[in-house]
Amino acid sequence: MSKNKAPAKSAAAKPELDLSVYMKELGLAARRAAGLMAAAPSDPKNRALLALARRLRSAGSGLAKANAKDVAAAKKAGLAAPMVDRLKLTPEIIETVALGCEQIAAMPDPVGEISGLKRRPSGISVGQMRVPLGVFGMIYESRPNVTIEAASLAIKSGNACILRGGSEAIHSNLALAEIVSAALAEAGLPTTAVQLIKTTDRAAVGLLITAPEAVDVIIPRGGKSLIERISAEAKVPVIKHLDGNCHSYVDAEVDFDLALKVIVNAKTQKVSPCNATESLLVHVESAADFLPIIGHLLADKGVELRGCPRTLALLGPIKGAKIRAASEADWSEEYLALILSIKVVDSLDEAIEHINRYGSHHTDAILSSNHANAMRFLREVDSASVMVNTSTRFADGFEYGLGAEIGISTDKLHARGPVGLEGLTSLKWVVLGQGEVRR
Amino acid sequence: MSKNKAPAKSAAAKPELDLSVYMKELGLAARRAAGLMAAAPSDPKNRALLALARRLRSAGSGLAKANAKDVAAAKKAGLAAPMVDRLKLTPEIIETVALGCEQIAAMPDPVGEISGLKRRPSGISVGQMRVPLGVFGMIYESRPNVTIEAASLAIKSGNACILRGGSEAIHSNLALAEIVSAALAEAGLPTTAVQLIKTTDRAAVGLLITAPEAVDVIIPRGGKSLIERISAEAKVPVIKHLDGNCHSYVDAEVDFDLALKVIVNAKTQKVSPCNATESLLVHVESAADFLPIIGHLLADKGVELRGCPRTLALLGPIKGAKIRAASEADWSEEYLALILSIKVVDSLDEAIEHINRYGSHHTDAILSSNHANAMRFLREVDSASVMVNTSTRFADGFEYGLGAEIGISTDKLHARGPVGLEGLTSLKWVVLGQGEVRR
Structure with a gap:
């Protein structure tokens, strides 16, 4: 978006980036992180969320400058005033987002719960354990606070995620992603549990949604045309949110x-x-x-x-x-x-x-x-x-008590309506035996 | 398969069938039936299942003749002995399948259960209701008893289904589908709740898996290559079962x-x-x-x-x-x-x-x-x-107490492992208010 020379940290300064190599590395790192996140107990996950809230509140001028850069570029590019407003990380918005992290930290951990354990005639006991999905990819537009909402839900639900924000919010999102990394590191969790795609190259989306080896589900948030395009091209399941009539x-x-x-x-x-x-x-x-x-x-x-x-x-x-x-x-x-x-x-x-x-x-x-x-x-x-x-x-994740929502599904499989922590998990079967064999 | 002139009831005798018109009609009928099945109380669903068990046991020579036709054609076509065996509807297999229908009738109705209803600070109460998915499409090979398993799970779970069995079992499947229709009619349920694709034309599969307006989910049961092809070409979600290592x-x-x-x-x-x-x-x-x-x-x-x-x-x-x-x-x-x-x-x-x-x-x-x-x-x-x-x-639906299994999922979204009645349902949100408004 910006016509200024981008700072060294921005991908815009690295035209030599080999996108397919970069995306493959991101995917491998996400898979490794997903294994560690799935096994992580509640305590470090909650500590990371509280650290994230604290670090957001004290982010100060670094975050403000990055955000100002996006806002200036958006104005220069002639974006409509409501679109420019949606980019702004005001102190009020940062406080809301930080509070959201604390609320999610206070919620029960969805991971590891075993339900319905019943003894079967064969002697085995069969139940279901709630487990993270693995890696989700999130594709969204404008509002940079979505970066923190997605990160906090990923951390609590024990998933890893790869985030792709709008190009108009790239500097804000990069700054937010660094704050998330620091919070994860502080709690002893893998910093690659939450990765932001650092380039605004549109081809990255195509690579992300066709990599089932790296991503278990794609959650697009944006206009209907974006979601229809992603659904049509994806080789990974998509939690779709089409229109609300x-x-x-x-x-x-x-x-x-x-x-x-x-x-x-x-x-x-x-x-x-x-x-x-x-x-x-x-x-x-x-x-x-x-x-x-x-x-x-x-x-x-x-x-x-x-x-x-x-x-x-x-x-x-x-x-x-x-x-x-x-x-x-x-x-x-x-x-x-x-x-x-x-x-x-x-x-x-x-x-x-x-x-x-x-x-x-x-x-x-x-x-x-x-x-x-x-x-x-x-x-x-x-x-x-x-x-x-x-x-x-x-009809809203907060109003329903989900703590936050990663999206709203108009699909019928897996999750319908507002998708919160539980929608980022699924149930695997657990079987406890004492040497039973099948006859 | 058979080179004999097919009887009037078989699709093989109607080379003039317009496949796309036929599949569209099937889809429309399934959608209409799905609405009626979703609203049906437990009682007619269970009566249909018990009628199905009774009618299977008393099917006698009609079913036996249809099955003998498939078996003879398979032998003539040089199918391997184990494949021929899998086609056979012996009295023992019919008894097992009939018992299965009775077991499913005796299970609790998964539809309509409201769980987790909680009062929110706004005053509304929010919970989730278990509802049928709508229409599922099932694509399977050889064993004709899968026709009855799929039909009985569809009836109990309040779904409609469109079944596509193997061409080698077409006469057995047509005979079984008529028995299912009669059982549905006897219980006052729409006979189109369970429809078998009457033609062995392979193009029917392609039409079925690309019709999201008609089908909510496709469940393939068969070899890995069949499932991979369906997953690659489907425009409808697929509950996949790939390999078991x-x-x-x-x-x-x-x-x-x-x-x-x-x-x-x-x-x-x-x-x-x-x-x-x-x-x-x-x-x-x-x-x-x-x-x-x-x-x-x-x-x-x-x-x-x-x-x-x-x-x-x-x-x-x-x-x-x-x-x-x-x-x-x-x-x-x-x-x-x-x-x-x-x-x-x-x-x-x-x-x-x-x-x-x-x-x-x-x-x-x-x-x-x-x-x-x-x-x-x-x-x-x-x-x-x-x-x-x-x-x-x-790892099996019967052993896990699901009553029957429609398939085993190796996917992570929606359902993992053996898929029974619950896997054919999903949860919608239910909100009960007394005039609350959003602030």
Whole structure:
């Protein structure tokens, strides 16, 4: 990004770097570190996390200068102001990230837990032990604090990781990676447990996602096109997070006040996250009374309403509001903007069918005071998060108590929804015998 | 396979079949069925399984004739006798398969269980519900009883499945699929929950594994080359089962009698399964006493021994035994034959390193009376099944109490080792609120 001569430590100063050799070395080092991390007890892992928090807080001007370099380069390159803002490591952001490390240190160690140990008729006892996945590769954009979130989750879960941040944050990320290394060394853990790819060469991503011998899973965080490209080209499993076309459904029996409050929150509290509601379904028995009120509330917040014919008829004109007919394409749309599609449905069945057909299996909520309907919605809506009487905006690793999230999965295998420490582990079988043999 | 004119019901009689249209219809039907199966309570699922067992036992001459057709064609085509045997649906095999259906009916329903429901500071309660994956595709060879195993696991786990058996078993599989359909119909479940691909056209496999809109996961069961080809070409996640290069390690402190009994079993009880031991590691302190005894026992069973230099020196000549030096390639070999590689190691560390480097992360066992060593082996050996003082041959869904296994995974994501009902499900997040909103 920067047109200035890069400092000696930056890969930009080493055009002679042999990328495939470099990536192979990174992979080998990660594999070796993964073995040591998997065997590491909780104590050094937690000490590394606390050291990381301390070192982040006292990083001072070194980190600030690196970050300033990225911010200056981004401004010079004409990046939009929100993008530049996302790059900034303010003292508040550093404090939040440091607190996150301490919270993860305080959580129970997921590794080593043996569950379900049962005696079998043959005499052997069979159970499952939670173990790290090994090495994960993380590919992300802009926000440099993701570097610390990924590092702290890797350390606690006993994995090694190879991180590939955005080129616009390379100096910040290099500085953060050095702080992570120092924290690992201080706790006696391998510094190669967390490695940042030091070059901004795009070919590094291609090498990373096609190296199953080095990487067990790839976690991309970024735009849909990035994730689709990675999924298409990867030879390593990918924990994908595609779009969030989230629904809120207002049932026939419902507490209107509750539903109004929740839907305004789900749509407008923040429109850019993937868990914001993009589509409102209303049972026909509630529609006549509910739609005009929610229409006014949302219009007041500047939300454009795109309705089915019945919705348009019931909404009527609302002063100053943008209201238009929804097209077929609207039902599948993830707006990430002050826009909401609205459809009147005749039954809970129609709502469930609509969500399973047009939704993105991310997060969907029912607003209902009918227990049987709430339970059916929970069971039959095929989404990573299903909710009753609350805002889809809660679909989040912190809100779920995971301590942090490495990503949100819209896949069905392995992990669905917010992925925290447990999503970075899997279960292996443990068999304890006393000389039993197979007959 | 057969050169006879096929009966009207067989796809072989319909050369005009448009494969891509047929596969698309199969996929759509599977998706629709999956929604109904996911919502189905335990009772109809169990009734379908019991009906299936009853119908298998009373299938009589219809099934026998279809099976005889496959067996005759296989003989005519010159298939090896063991391959022909694997095709046969003897009364004993049918009884075993029917019993399997009844056992699965008697197991707890994995679907719908909500675990870990916890109140969060925001007021919402967050937990996880076990749900079916949706549609799985199963690709397998020869043994027609796999058709029933897959069908019964699909029914119990609330999934739909699309089955692709070997062309050599097509008539048996078609007859079995009709029995499954009748059992589903009897219980009021969609008959398209279990669909067998009715054509032996190889292109059907290519269409199946590249249809993420129709299939959530592919489970191949067969030779390594089949699985590697499917993994390379699939656009759908694959639960892979590659090779089983299983180790048994004899520690320094060990009950010799126990170790001798277990290792003879692990190597010779049956040599063709993937969980048979292929490599023996012996701690140097046990080697001098242990190797000559185990060498004689294994030689008596006709096992060829391929040793490292220290092994060869300690074994000495054994009358009638095939003994030779192990090459580097031997350490990675899955023999599936009366052959065993043997290496003397200096420490537990060396044993663990060797297994993690040369093994296939399938199943590995330690024979030891030292608790700390046993625990280290369990933690640090990175395999789907890790065992203490018992035979690697126990790595099996039935032996683990899974009721049945749909396959054995050598992957690290989602499911490791034997995959039963739980491996055909995943966890979605359930959030229960009382009008909470995100701040």
